[in-house]
Amino acid sequence: MTTRERPTLEAVARRAGVSRATVSRVVNGSTTVAAAIREAVNRAVEELGYVPNQAARSLVTRQTDSIALILPETANRVFSDDLFFPAIIRGVGSELEAADKQLVLMMAGSAAGYHRVERYAVAGHVDGVMFASIHGADPLPGLLARRGIPVICSGRPMLADPPVPYVDVDHAGGVAAALQHLITSGRRRIATIAGPQDMVAGLERLTGYRETLGAAGLPSLVAAGDFTRDSGVTAMRALLDQDPDLDAVFAASDLMAHGALQALRDAGRQVPEDVAVIGFDDFEISRYSDPPLTTVRQPIAEAGRVMARQLLRLIAGDPEIDPAIILPTELIIRASA
Amino acid sequence: MTTRERPTLEAVARRAGVSRATVSRVVNGSTTVAAAIREAVNRAVEELGYVPNQAARSLVTRQTDSIALILPETANRVFSDDLFFPAIIRGVGSELEAADKQLVLMMAGSAAGYHRVERYAVAGHVDGVMFASIHGADPLPGLLARRGIPVICSGRPMLADPPVPYVDVDHAGGVAAALQHLITSGRRRIATIAGPQDMVAGLERLTGYRETLGAAGLPSLVAAGDFTRDSGVTAMRALLDQDPDLDAVFAASDLMAHGALQALRDAGRQVPEDVAVIGFDDFEISRYSDPPLTTVRQPIAEAGRVMARQLLRLIAGDPEIDPAIILPTELIIRASA
DNA sequence: TTACGGCCTGAGAGCGCTCCAACAAGGGTA
DNA sequence: TACCCTTGTTGGAGCGCTCTCAGGCCGTAA
Secondary structure, X not given: OOOOOOOOHHHHHHHHOOOHHHHHHHHOOOXXXXXXXHHHHHHHHHHHOOOOOHHHHHHHHOOOOEEEEEEOOOHHHXXXXXXXXXXXXXXXXXXXXXXXXXXXXXXXXXXXXXXXXXXXXXXXXXXXXXXXXXXXXXXXXXXXXXXXXXEEEEOOOOOOOOOXXXXXXXXXXXXXXXXXXXXXXXXXXXXXXXXXXXXXXXXXXXXXXXXXXXXXXXXXOEEEOOOOHHHHHHHHHHHHHHOOOOOEEEEOOHHHHHHHHHHHHHOOOOOOOOOEEEEEEOOHHHHOOOOOOEEEEOOHHHHHHHHHHHHHXXXXXXXXXXXXXXXXXXXXXXXXX | OOOOOOOOHHHHHHHHOOOHHHHHHHHOOOOOOOHHHHHHHHHHHHHHOOOOOHHHHHHHHOOOOEEEEEEOOOHHHHOOOOXXXXXXXXXXXXXXXXXXXEEEEEEOOOHHHHHHHHHHHHOOOOOEEEEEOOOOOOOHHHHHHHOOOOEEEEOOOOOOOOOOOEEEEOHHHHHHHHHHHHHHOOOOOEEEEEOOOOOHHHHHHHHHHHHHHHHOOOOOOXXXXXXXXXXXXXXXXXXXXXXXXXXXXXXXXXXXXXXXXXXXXXXXXOOOOOOEEEEEEOOHHHXXXXXXXXXXXXXXXXXXXXXXXXXXXXXXXXXXXXXXXXXXXXXXXXXXX
C-alpha cells in the first residue's frame, strides 16, 4: 500500500513558485488571480495530486459540507422490512448530492447512541441535522437548536420548545379521503388499525379516523399496531373477534394493511367483497399484493427532498424558513377497496 | 436561536485553573492526572458544556472516526424497490455503531459523483471506505487503496490491481443447491433469468447455473435481466416464448422471481405445478408472495457487518486481513418449488 | 544536607488552511 | 513628474487541538 505523503498547500505553492495564499485562491475559485498564475497553480495541483485537507479547512471556515440524518431507531429496526427510511434517504440523498453535501447517517436507537449524536453534532462534525420520524416528546431537536445548530424535522415534533421547522404530510386529509371512499361505497362498519401513539403520524391518522367517522355518524372500532406487518396480523384478528361483521378496515400503514390482508384470508374473508382494506404509504409492494392494495400515498421521498432543501437554506442563513411545510397525500384506488 | 459561543479547551483550562495540556489529558482519559485536578477539570467541562472541536482534533490526529459507504448508484436507484442496500446499511450501521464510528453514506451514480467520492476520501474526511456492490471493472477501490486509504468491498471486485480485500457470498453454492433441488424434484427444462453481467453477482450466478446444468446433462435456457421486478416479467415472457414447455425457472434475484411469478400467472401457468420458481436473496417480501417463494438466502446484513469489521481492523493497522471472506448461502424451501 | 529519580504539569510548537492587512506594479490623470 | 487608483500578490496571524519536552515538586537514599 502506497501511503504516499499527502501534499500540502505549501508544497503546491513552492512548486508553482507562488505563495500559499495564491494557491488557496485558485483552489477556491477566486477570480482575482492572473490567468498565467492560475494555470501554473493548476498544473502544480495536478502534478502533485493535491487535495485540500478537510480538517484544516473546516477548522477555519467552521463548516464541513456534511449534513446528518438522524434515524431514531436501532440499525436493526430501521431497515428491517420497512421502506420508510429508505425512501427518506433517497429523497434526502438526491437533494444533498445536487448541493454537493455529504450525508452522514446516524442511527440512534439507544440512549448511548443518543448522547453520541448530540456530541457529534455539537462537535461541529456537521453543518446541520435532520430528524426522520420522531418518537414521543424527543428533546434532542430542541437541544441542538438551542446550541445553535440548524435543525429540521420530518414529521411535526411533539415538543416545540424551541419550535423547530418541520416537513410533514397531510395525514388528516389522506385519512379523510380513504374513509370517504369507504363510506361512499357503502361500508358502514369501518375499523382501523392504528399506528404507534407516541408518533405524530400514528396519532394524527387515528384522530383523522375518529373525526371523519364521528362526523358521518358511524361507530369507531380501533385496534393498536406499530406499523409492522406482524402487528397488522394481530390487530386484524382482534378486530374480527370484536366485530365479526365489520365490512372495512383502514390500516395506518401499508405493512399493517398487508398483515390485515393475510389475517382476513386466514379467517376466510374475501377482500374486497366481505371486507374492504385501505392502507397508508403506497409502498411499491402494495401494487403487487393480492389483491393490490388501495392506499393513501404519502410522498416520502419528496418529504426528504424538501427537508434537505429547507435545511440547506437554514444553513445558508436564510431568515425566511417556513416553520412548517405540509405535503399533500392522495388516495390511490386499487382492488382492495 | 442561541448561537452560544462554543467553549474551547483554553476556556475550560482557565476555569479549572490548569493548563490546556492538562485538560486535554483529562478529556482524552489519560491516567496520569491527579484525582483532584481531574475532578476540577471535569466540573469545568460540565459547567461550560464543553465538547472538543472535531476539526481541530482531526487536524492533528489525522483521523475522523467516520467511515464511508459508497453505493455506486444514483440515490433514486438505490432505494427504489430493492432491499439490498438497506440490508447492507443495516449490517454496516450496527457494526459501526458498536465501534462508535460514524457512517457516511455516499451515492455515486454519476461520473461527477464519482470524482466527488474520490476527493472526499482523499481529503481525509473519512478513515476508510467500503464499497457496496460494484459495477464492472471499477477503478475507484484500487485508486483509493493506492492513495493509502483503507478500502474494502462487498462482492469480489473485477479489477484486482492492487487487490482489495472483499466480503462476498457463496453464489455458486447457492445456485447449485437451488438447481439440485429442482432436478431432484423431477424438473428437466430449467431456465434461468440472469442478473446484469457487469456485476460479479450476476456473472457468478449464471456461471453456476451453466455448470450445474451442464454437469447434469440438461439443456440451458437463459434470459437476461437486471435484478429488477420489471426485468423479471419481461425475461419470463421471453423464456415462455422460447420454450413453452419449460418446467422450472431459477431467477438470480428475488425481485426478478416475483416478476416471473407475475408473468407466469398472466400466462396461465400454475406455480409450482406447471413451473417451479426459485429466487435468490430471500427478502422479507418473498415470504408473503403468492405462492411464497423458494429462494437462496444470502446473508446481506451479515456481509455488511463482516465488511465493517474487516475495515475497522484494516484501519487499526491489523496486518492479517483475510483477502477474501465468503459467507455461506442457504436454500430456503417454500411453496414455489 | 545534598543528590537523584519518579510523577505531574505547563509551555510551546506545530497540524494545514483561510483571510486580512500590507505592499508592489502598472496605468491613468492633473 | 508626482500622485492616486486598481489589480494582484505576499506574509503572517490564528482556527482549537495534541503531544513532546522541559521543569517543578516531593520522597527517599546516601
